[in-house]
Amino acid sequence: MTGAAQTYPALVLNADFRPLSYFPLSLWSWQDSIKAVFLERVNIVSEYDTVVRSPSFQMKLPSVIALKQYVSLDRRPAFTRFNVFLRDHFQCQYCTDSLPAEDLTFDHIVPRSRGGRTSWENVVTACQDCNLVKANRLLKETGMALMRPVKEPSTYQLQENGRSFPPNFLHESWRDFLYWDSELET
Template sequence: MQVLDRAPSGWPALVLNADFRPLSYYPLSVWPWQDVVKAVFLERVEVISTYEQEVRSPSFAMRLPSVVCLKEYVAQDRPPAFTRFNVFLRDGFACAYCRRAEDLTFDHVIPRSRGGRTSWGNIVTACSRCNLAKGGRTPEEARMSLLRRPARPTAWELQEQGRRFPPNHLHQSWVDYLYWDVELDP
């Protein structure tokens, strides 16, 4: 098969769960066109919307899907992994002390030197300035207030948080499925 006019990476498809919600908001659930075409042939997805662009072989032509929906629902109930990205996402990509969004790093609320663990309940996003000011002290000792106590988020909480950070590229056919419950302007 051959794609014309644009690099293959330029034709991703938004992947929706069987309930027509994206599998993930952040990072947005998109598949490269090759995986989507394969899923269509294996009858794992329904094509909801297509691009104008086609893929062709000597005996076949198909418009590239821009939005697909899984035929079987994928449960999203597993707890989120404790990763750098997920901690930043939980904290809204902002410092837990001052809300600045520049030069972000991590801070152990209870310092490791005092037995603080590297866990959801003890790690927060901090800007370099606040992290340096706090040093090896607790927030109380440093006279700094946490804007929110750290806790393990649910998968649903991370998805809701991710919806606040739209991706750089949104194809027009995706918009209805990403923001269908956003309040409309009067």
């Protein structure tokens, strides 16, 4: 096998054949996917044409694998900066500009200096300009308004939001398992 094998990720599906996550897309390295095959934790659904070999064994690299045991996605999503951005569609909730994550920040609707908590219901995605304008003031003091009401999202809602952001690389064998809001290249 060539050094290019590092570029052969496997799409990981839950036992119901849906991706574990859309954003980031649930991918395992070729090494992790082969290990899971040997440990009998996954079924191979599709393969690349590339073969890995040892002195006594050879196999095609898996391109799509499905877990044998279902992983429940009913748990509460982690409160992270990335998940706040994902909940808010990577859009400033004040001016509605869509920006890459590195150009976004988050803002406390009720500033911490005024008793605001760091929670799903009090933190929104903001561009740096709007965050500076709002500063440590309340919305009614600034004349600014939120795009939409804020609340804690479900894992399902974050998954659905993630479908709006297809990754740069989509292998042909993954198309039957991914449902993006944008059309896949042919």
